[in-house]
Amino acid sequence: MIKTPYLLFLGDAPDDLAAKVARGIRDWRPDNCVGQIRMAGCQADVGLPDMTLAEAKAAGAKTVVVGVANRGGVISAAWKKVLVMALEEGFDLASGLHNLLRDETDLAAVAKATGRALHDVRVPDTAYPIANGIKRTGKRCLAVGTDCSVGKMYTGLAMDQEMMARGLKSSFRATGQTGILITGNGVPLDAVVADFMAGAVEWLTPDNDDDHWDHIEGQGSLFHVSYSGVTMALIHGGQPDALILSHEPTRSHMRGLPGYDLPGLEALRDMALPLAQIANPACAVAGISVNTAAMAEDEALTYLAEVETRMGLPTVDPFRQGAGRLVDALTVL
Amino acid sequence: MIKTPYLLFLGDAPDDLAAKVARGIRDWRPDNCVGQIRMAGCQADVGLPDMTLAEAKAAGAKTVVVGVANRGGVISAAWKKVLVMALEEGFDLASGLHNLLRDETDLAAVAKATGRALHDVRVPDTAYPIANGIKRTGKRCLAVGTDCSVGKMYTGLAMDQEMMARGLKSSFRATGQTGILITGNGVPLDAVVADFMAGAVEWLTPDNDDDHWDHIEGQGSLFHVSYSGVTMALIHGGQPDALILSHEPTRSHMRGLPGYDLPGLEALRDMALPLAQIANPACAVAGISVNTAAMAEDEALTYLAEVETRMGLPTVDPFRQGAGRLVDALTVL
Numbered sequence: 001m002i003k004t005p006y007l008l009f010l011g012d013a014p015d016d017l018a019a020k021v022a023r024g025i026r027d028w029r030p031d032n033c034v035g036q037i038r039m040a041g042c043q044a045d046v047g048l049p050d051m052t053l054a055e056a057k058a059a060g061a062k063t064v065v066v067g068v069a070n071r072g073g074v075i076s077a078a079w080k081k082v083l084v085m086a087l088e089e090g091f092d093l094a095s096g097l098h099n100l101l102r103d104e105t106d107l108a109a110v111a112k113a114t115g116r117a118l119h120d121v122r123v124p125d126t127a128y129p130i131a132n133g134i135k136r137t138g139k140r141c142l143a144v145g146t147d148c149s150v151g152k153m154y155t156g157l158a159m160d161q162e163m164m165a166r167g168l169k170s171s172f173r174a175t176g177q178t179g180i181l182i183t184g185n186g187v188p189l190d191a192v193v194a195d196f197m198a199g200a201v202e203w204l205t206p207d208n209d210d211d212h213w214d215h216i217e218g219q220g221s222l223f224h225v226s227y228s229g230v231t232m233a234l235i236h237g238g239q240p241d242a243l244i245l246s247h248e249p250t251r252s253h254m255r256g257l258p259g260y261d262l263p264g265l266e267a268l269r270d271m272a273l274p275l276a277q278i279a280n281p282a283c284a285v286a287g288i289s290v291n292t293a294a295m296a297e298d299e300a301l302t303y304l305a306e307v308e309t310r311m312g313l314p315t316v317d318p319f320r321q322g323a324g325r326l327v328d329a330l331t332v333l
Numbered sequence: 334m335i336k337t338p339y340l341l342f343l344g345d346a347p348d349d350l351a352a353k354v355a356r357g358i359r360d361w362r363p364d365n366c367v368g369q370i371r372m373a374g375c376q377a378d379v380g381l382p383d384m385t386l387a388e389a390k391a392a393g394a395k396t397v398v399v400g401v402a403n404r405g406g407v408i409s410a411a412w413k414k415v416l417v418m419a420l421e422e423g424f425d426l427a428s429g430l431h432n433l434l435r436d437e438t439d440l441a442a443v444a445k446a447t448g449r450a451l452h453d454v455r456v457p458d459t460a461y462p463i464a465n466g467i468k469r470t471g472k473r474c475l476a477v478g479t480d481c482s483v484g485k486m487y488t489g490l491a492m493d494q495e496m497m498a499r500g501l502k503s504s505f506r507a508t509g510q511t512g513i514l515i516t517g518n519g520v521p522l523d524a525v526v527a528d529f530m531a532g533a534v535e536w537l538t539p540d541n542d543d544d545h546w547d548h549i550e551g552q553g554s555l556f557h558v559s560y561s562g563v564t565m566a567l568i569h570g571g572q573p574d575a576l577i578l579s580h581e582p583t584r585s586h587m588r589g590l591p592g593y594d595l596p597g598l599e600a601l602r603d604m605a606l607p608l609a610q611i612a613n614p615a616c617a618v619a620g621i622s623v624n625t626a627a628m629a630e631d632e633a634l635t636y637l638a639e640v641e642t643r644m645g646l647p648t649v650d651p652f653r654q655g656a657g658r659l660v661d662a663l664t665v666l
Contacts, residue, residue: 130559131558131559132559132589132590133558133559133587133590133592133593134592135592189527190526190527190528191526191527191528192526192527193523193524193525193526193527194522194523194524194525194526194527194530194562194563194566195523195524195559195560195563197527197562198558198559198560198561198562199559222565222608222611223611225464225466225531225569225570225572225611225612226463226464226465226466226531226532226569227528227531228531228565228566228569228608228611229527229530229531229562229563229564229565229566229569230527230528230562231562231565232555232561232562232564232565233527233561233562236558236559236561236562237558239558254466256465257465257466259466259467259468260466260611263611271607271608274604275555275561275604278555278556278558278561278593278596279558
């Protein structure tokens with residue numbers, strides 16, 4: 001559990017893309033952020049007040065979150081200067097970088113001396129159980145994709161936000177490092193040891209009120225041979241009541257696998273639903289989420305209407321249209 | 334890679350069941366064993382010559398393999414005395430125990446001082462790659478089960494042995510600790526980090542001669558919600574040309590999951606084959622392996638004949654009947 005609110009560290013980001021983690025936190029959990037801290041030459045801006053460490057401290061911030069990618073996989077001396085000062089000022093640090101904060105001897109030493117926490121969210125910090133498959137109370141929704149990186153996290157966050165706006169009971173359950181930084185907790189599922197993957201998902205989505213929905217962040221794809229085992233553990237550990245099919249229609253092959261075509265939405269439905277019904281016989285496909293970022297507005301709307309007719313399921317791009325119709329579909333399940 | 338041949342350590346095993354790992358090594362790789370070493374009170378016997386450490390050394394043994402389960406999860410002082418002496422006599426040690434040899438400070442210190450290796454086969458010792466899905470040369474066979482512990486390892490070992498006896502090119506590829514101790518190498522798949530599971534299976538079953546078969550040790554089941562992610566990684570990382578469906582017909586529920594019924598063989602076929610064809614469109618179901626240990630001979634034969642007719646696939650219990658008909662089915666693929 002990472003202490004909120006955050007001060008977002010943008011470092012010397014060369015552009016906004018390099019600060020996309022900070023942008024995600026700002027967009028989805030603005031209440032978790034008091035401001036941003038930028039170094040000389042920083043070209044990114046997530047639209048929060050610029051603050052010094054002292055100003056952020058006065059504003060109540062508890063954790064400095066590294067919201068920027070590091071170039072060349074090195075945590076630079078210039079970053080270190082700010083991060084060490086943050087520890088000394090009483091902030092915890094949190095990061096999703098491949099290079100772990102804890103492996104930097106200077107940061108580790110200062111954190112120890114000051115009693116501050118270093119959160120490396122790529123590394124599991126919990127001894128997860130083996131999954132027991134016992135049916136849990138409450139409802140769960142999982143987005144499954146025709147491929148990796150087709151908008152599953154965005155879909156879950158948008159549905160959670162929409163349910164909150166309607167006053168419904170809802171939680172986003174993060175399973176990747178960006179999601180964990182956004183919400184302050186979760187399971188870095190791709191770093192969990194194989195035997196405990198499904199158990200980690202059960203742990204993440206415990207018993208809840210009958211009318212509460214967990215929106216579980218999806219990972220990988222049943223059709224992506226590198227990561228399908230992780231997807232499988234989400235389907236069986238999550239025991240979803242509802243699946244959302246996620247797709248990106250302009251991709252020419254599976255991400256990182258040039259020899260592999262993307263499946264159609266029908267193939268995804270026919271593969272994922274029977275697998276999900278092993279853990280939850282009542283599971284249904286509730287809707288379809290399409291990432292149409294690469295399409296013009298009219299082309300996108302035509303495509304969405306075509307898919308909706310063909311599949312007989314509410315079909316939206318939550319970025320263009322919001323997640324309202326997907327939430328409508330859940331609330332009648 | 335564990336150095337062979339082995340001296341099998343049976344310790345103070347209270348019965349033969351406690352020494353089943355040693356029994357497996359003896360049954361499947363007799364050429365890997367020079368003898369057994371037993372302590373006072375040992376009630377197990379795998380039928381190899383009893384040897385002192387000095388005798389085993391003279392007979393060429395390189396590694397003492399712990400072939401017995403430890404009671405109460407403790408490596409006892411009595412065991413330690415023998416294991417320390419083995420290191421001092423120049424043997425490596427290998428173990429599949431939950432408690433790691435390397436975590437015993439005395440064993441670790443003596444191994445370091447003597448320059449001997451401690452092989453804890455439950456722990457991966459390789460940095461596996463992310464799977465790339467590229468089609469490999471050679472052929473691969475994978476047993477997939479309706480449940481865990483239905484005879485998948487036995488089936489793979491029996492098919493490998495049969496192919497070797499026929500002078501065909503064949504390898505058993507171990508993915509669990511018993512299989513690794515039997516063959517001296519492999520991947521402890523249930524202990525691999527999620528992102529690297531499928532890549533570990535690719536690594537384990539590399540390019541080979543066109544007429545060479547890998548028999549990949551199966552794990553878990555697509556229908557077992559605790560471990561299905563591991564099974565999925567085997568199917569996609571292994572990119573099998575042939576699946577063998579494995580079943581135990583007398584079980585009343587999924588192993589460890591009282592609320593879950595076993596699927597039928599048809600359901601297993603219909604789930605596993607389309608998933609396997611994502612990685613290898615040419616994959617086919619070659620045959621069925623049934624563990625009929627809990628049935629009388631005539632009951633078993635009647636059951637096998639019924640399944641063979643119903644499924645239209647060669648159906649055997651390799652323990653009762655050998656794996657010849659399953660190998661026949663592969664060689665026509």
